[in-house]
Amino acid sequence: MSGDGAPAFQPTGSGDLRVAVVAASWHTRVMDGLLAGARRALREHDIGAPTVVRVPGSFELPVVAAALAAAGHEAIVALGVVIRGGTPHFDYVCRAATDGLARVALDHRVAVGFGLLTCDDERQALARAGLPDSTEDKGHEAATAAVLTARTLRAAPDLSPA
Template sequence: MSTINHIATPHHSEVPTAEGLRIGIAVSEWNSNITEPLLDGAKSVLRARGAEEITIFRVPGAFELVNASARLRAQGVDAVIAIGCVVRGDTAHFDYICQGVTSGISSLNAQLVRVEGKEDRYVPVIFGVLTTENMAQAEERAGGRLGNKGAEAAETALKMCRPICIIEK
């Protein structure tokens, strides 16, 4: 589904409360003109839903988001939001970074987390990394006409912390 169709469709479930949850946000400093508005969007949703504890972990670039996300999970957060922005350039660097970040975050989502004094559990790591062809596309997704993907990532984090599971017979 395209982004414009997604934001125009009213069939989404309610966003749960963030009360009592510890949320970590790993945010890349690279392309900060994009990642800072994404971070602001995420924090705005979390605060509006009652979050009292948000841990921000800043890293140099998108590739480092995987390590930061793993470290936040080890600190016992309930969810991690990885925020970054990779814009295609003239070399294959874009492809390598996007592949590495995607693979790393995907891998983290399938791993149990062991935190001393807590039961082993899966901690969601939300992919809030823009991968765009140009800066204009990134700007559209960082508070422009296509909304704020950081805010959407925060909503996803809350839904993954408190999922709605329905058993149909």
């Protein structure tokens, strides 16, 4: 299981962070679980009203994440799911979304929580979606990672955005 060895983080008082969530719309049940997990994690960190933006699919995550970063958000949680099919489309979308989100983080020096599921089948996606019968909660993990990284950037003056 990919969740083995995951660190345990304590909730932080991070209500002063500007946080946004950008979430794809494909695979409604999986996305509802990821978004619920992210919202729960943000509440645990005292972030009660993040900006939430829905986009058509995972390919669109980076461009909207970049716009949110340019608008001053310190942490962006990117949520999506791509399920392998019978064509190379899976590879292109996964690569574009992954590379684009990494570029947003580096170019804007902003925390990006990577909640993009890249699965072979729907069963794998549901197992990671944070639903009652799921074994993992990748939305929660992505939001926690974004908050903790934003706090790290903010705490170290030489690391914080210019």
